[in-house]
Amino acid sequence: MDEVLVAENLRKSYGDKEALSDVSLSVAAGEVFGLIGPNGAGKTTLVRALTGTTPVDGSVSVLGAPPTDVDRSRVGLLPQSFSPASRLTARELVTYYAGLYDESRDPESVLADVGLTGDDATTWYEDLSGGQQRRACVAAALVNDPDVLFLDEPTTGIDPAGRRDLWDLLDGLAAGGTTVFLTSHSMPEVERLADRVGLLNAGELVAVGSPGELVAAHGGDSRLEVETEAPPETVAGSFDSGFRVDARGGRLVFEGLTPRDIGDAVRELDDAGVAYGTLTWTQPDLEDVYLTLTGESFEGQSTVADAVAADGGTAGGDEDGGDGR
Numbered sequence: 001m002d003e004v005l006v007a008e009n010l011r012k013s014y015g016d017k018e019a020l021s022d023v024s025l026s027v028a029a030g031e032v033f034g035l036i037g038p039n040g041a042g043k044t045t046l047v048r049a050l051t052g053t054t055p056v057d058g059s060v061s062v063l064g065a066p067p068t069d070v071d072r073s074r075v076g077l078l079p080q081s082f083s084p085a086s087r088l089t090a091r092e093l094v095t096y097y098a099g100l101y102d103e104s105r106d107p108e109s110v111l112a113d114v115g116l117t118g119d120d121a122t123t124w125y126e127d128l129s130g131g132q133q134r135r136a137c138v139a140a141a142l143v144n145d146p147d148v149l150f151l152d153e154p155t156t157g158i159d160p161a162g163r164r165d166l167w168d169l170l171d172g173l174a175a176g177g178t179t180v181f182l183t184s185h186s187m188p189e190v191e192r193l194a195d196r197v198g199l200l201n202a203g204e205l206v207a208v209g210s211p212g213e214l215v216a217a218h219g220g221d222s223r224l225e226v227e228t229e230a231p232p233e234t235v236a237g238s239f240d241s242g243f244r245v246d247a248r249g250g251r252l253v254f255e256g257l258t259p260r261d262i263g264d265a266v267r268e269l270d271d272a273g274v275a276y277g278t279l280t281w282t283q284p285d286l287e288d289v290y291l292t293l294t295g296e297s298f299e300g301q302s303t304v305a306d307a308v309a310a311d312g313g314t315a316g317g318d319e320d321g322g323d324g325r
């Protein structure tokens with residue numbers, strides 16, 4: 001496998017603050033690598049280290065050369081903060097960046113790729129919406145048709161449809177052999193795009209793998225969470241079943257359930273005489289990995305109706321709409 005990016009033992013401190021702590025990773029040609037982590041984890045610092053825009057200890061190789069020596073026409077960079085000239089139109093901006101290279105893509109086709117056409121292309125940068133500005137910046141990063149593309153939170157501010165268009169665009173670039181290194185706070189975005197994901201926490205790369213590998217290793221089981229009328233601790237021992245049943249977070253939790261098992265769990269609740277309200281089925285995903293490994297918390301749940309629909313079956317035992325008894 002051709003390694004396009006290789007970073008070994010990267011360290012970077014700002015005063016007493018260690019922004020990168022012995023980070024090593026490699027990214028293969030044509031791979032989409034997604035970097036996730038909390039605010040302040042060091043993601044932008046790592047992008048800057050890999051692009052040679054900040055000095056670091058350790059070694060970095062991009063396309064076989066130190067990042068400051070690599071042919072810049074082969075690299076595209078969308079920084080997290082990028083403030084181009086405000087009194088250029090989107091078209092002028094992309095044309096300006098195209099002019100910095102001996103060879104570039106046709107600015108019009110790049111503008112079309114990011115969805116800036118018609119009046120949007122002839123609007124001053126300062127008069128574009130935040131999402132349109134971000135699209136223009138993405139276009140500027142793409143115009144030299146780079147072999148390696150660094151995107152630091154590319155879709156921030158872009159609406160859902162534009163986000164999906166950009167995802168398709170990045171898919172196409174990767175399929176054509178472009179290596180993409182992407183940071184994002186959107187777990188669905190990373191899960192959708194990345195071949196491999198790295199989780200950076202407090203300057204340390206704590207996990208690297210495909211989304212599926214990370215979810216299998218750190219995401220936990222799918223589960224059914226049940227709001228019970230009685231305190232869940234008092235009823236958790238009422239079940240004589242194959243499921244692990246715990247009281248957690250003020251709810252009764254059936255661990256390791258597939259959507260197909262939901263009907264059985266509901267029957268067990270009924271048989272045990274446990275009165276219940278809302279049922280929520282949750283499948284582990286990259287958010288669970290993130291929460292487990294960073295110790296942060298937010299809820300990422302789907303409903304029983306979602307689960308049943310996904311499984312194409314019926315939950316059963318809950319014909320009254322889940323109101324319990």
Ligand SMILES: Nc1ncnc2c1ncn2[C@@H]1O[C@H](COP(=O)(O)OP(=O)(O)OP(=O)(O)O)[C@@H](O)[C@H]1O
Nearest residue numbers: 014017019037038039040041042043044045046080
């Ligand atoms: N120029 C700087 N001077 C001092 N400290 C800095 C500087 N740049 C970054 N830091 C610190 O280094 C740490 C990592 O910052 P970095 O911007 O890399 O995080 P991040 O993961 O990109 O965060 P976010 O998700 O908020 O963009 C933070 O604690 C930040 O305060």
